[in-house]
Amino acid sequence: MSLAPLIIVSGPSASGKSTIVRRLLEGPWPLRLSVSVTTRPPRINEQPGVHYHFWSVPEFLHAKDQGFFLEWAEVHGNYYGTLDNEVTQYRHLGQGVVLDIDVQGAEQVRKRCPDAVSIFIRTSRFETLEERLRQRHTESEDAIQKRLTNARAELARAGEYNYQVVNDDLESALASLRAILGPLFQRSADA
């Protein structure tokens, strides 16, 4: 039996990755979000084990040295990583897994899991990212500037992805994503 789909979602901060992934998890496919580890502090309303596993830097480095991560990277000045046990066992059980990870992590996952399908979420205007970051009220001015600088570097690597989806209008973006995901789940169910 082939493994259930592995879907990588990347894109600049505030392009709408979490919003889109949350909607995709509502169905109709057997899909779970891999809960990443991060060393950044939780935002208001973020729950440990739900949005992230919030670990200290020593805890993160220990897990890295033990080889527990499928991929890891330093992003916006903090460590982030995908635990292998958030991914592989579920794919074997027929459950698709979506990774919301940055461009560096995506590169590592493509190498280790060549069947992964990668999707880059973007907006048609760069300014939209700044507007959304400010409206979200989750980052300091310093963090906003860091994220906007990184956004340009991430956008420069959009061509490395299998698909690019523009999230100006949420429902149109979701329709595009569903058109990509549908055949993947169909194929894995037929195999």
Ligand code: ADP
């Ligand atoms: P990311 O996970 O990529 O950092 P979020 O999903 O947190 O981005 O989205 C950033 C902000 O933009 C949030 O406040 C979200 O509600 C909003 N947002 C997401 N998609 C859209 C859209 N298509 N139109 C308007 N606002 C959006």
Ligand code: 5GP
């Ligand atoms: P945020 O702090 O806004 O939740 O996420 C910041 C960035 O880190 C986003 O680009 C997100 O995709 C990325 N990220 C989240 N989890 C992981 C992970 O496990 N690995 C990698 N490489 N990047 C991650």
